[in-house]
Amino acid sequence: MTAPQLDLNHKDSSMPIKRIIRGLNEFQINYFSVHQEMFRQLSQGQAPEILFITCSDSRIDPNLLTQTQPGELFIIRNLGNIIPPHGNNNNSEGAGIEYAVSALNIKHIIVCGHSHCGSMKGLLQLPNLVDEMPLVYDWLKYHAESTRRLLRENYQDYDGEKLLRIAIEENILTQIENLETYPVIRSKLHSNKLSLHAWLYEIETGNIFAYDAQQSKFVILRSEAFPVPDPLATLQPN
Template sequence: MAQSILGSSAVYKPEFPRSSAATSTISGSKLKFWEIEQTQLGFLSSCKINLPLRLKASREGLGLVQESKETKPNLISKSNDSFSEMRNRFLSFKKDKYLENLECYQELAQAQAPKFLVISCADSRVCPSYILGFQPGEAFVVRNVANLVPPFENGPCETNAALEFSVNDLQVENILVTGHSCCGGIRALMSMDDDDKNSSFIKNWVKVGKAAKSTTKANASNLSFDQQCKHCEKESINNSLLNLLTYPWLESRVAEGLLSLHGGYYDFVDCTYEKWTLDYQKNSQRQESVGYAIKNREFWS
């Protein structure tokens, strides 16, 4: 499969249209618009797995954990007593959430039926369950540096092991690759020389996103380095969505309409979130050289 890149970048104005009247497509630097379709992330869609426990766990999962009443995050202090604070948090969780919803947690102990696989960055500032409100049992989460998905031909790693389990065994209905602002992994990628032979674990990992870096350099060379990094943060998400389609068993479920692929971008500087969906049906009707279509683009602020 050609490694075309979906549209996402900061060099286009508007960067992500806030109107629900457009979708976009990019191959290299070419941008086109398609009619948008209704967003279908599947938060409230019914579980298709015919297991009573999993059905019940999925049905009741949304109410497992009550919304926190705190107005300011209670961060662990930088002291030698950090685990004391962690202990207090755990005991509060057990008393106020686990024991208050004991039946639900016991059912989840028997089986899980998440509707989402979330691939997120390991950055401590972007916990997807905290930001997007996932409750226990709703999302299977894998986190790595720069939220990258390597292509199938790269061989085994923990990220595609999570892909295999969540898609083939848990039969998730949605995969959400979610990136974020000020990503150190993407900055490392953009700072690397193309012929860098450094054996650093980080550099060997982030080079998975080299196609996104190449597109960024081609389309955003007139921007500052910081702006290029932001461009690449979004371009890399789309490169990962395309890499997902290189897994045969995953692409077959997308083709059958059993699985949807989504991109998301969290800007923690101004607390906004952008979401879009890969339009597989339109892509399958077009030449690969033209690029890939996306739909259901939204801006949450």
């Protein structure tokens, strides 16, 4: 009988989940055992002060990025870190925001986009998504139309990576504007009990860029945060 030949190019499809399970085991044996008291306290309730809204992209880990512990961030993630305006039906993002602000008494909301965002690449080529990814098309068409129209009418002279960067930045600022349509947020902003922050995470450098209203642009965040004023200033592209 001839010995079976090994396929060196074959990849075991179960390997990713096996790696995840190994990670779970390491978490339980190493991390959890050392931090049992923290998790015991967390089991009694949560009290985060920051709502972190970001993209579903696998290259972003909010807790890793901010070096925060479990219980410190309340996180909402979706394609393109998009927040539909108040009044949209079946808006799970809105429900999460309302819970965070009303029930958890969140003090800061961060909208964090990122470089090389696939959702914004899709928005710039929206018609190409209709057949292969109709649900993604509907999501962007319905909830990112304001950004798409803004780009089409104000940035005709830009293309390529420069246009993508502008799209990412403008999309972040659009979500800040959408957040301001929520009554629970408007009330907190009026009484200075809540601050909104617009951030952009640059994957290749690890830098965070924050929107600085005084300069009307995103600048590298080094120490103090830049709360976004109400009403929002206009972005000035570099």
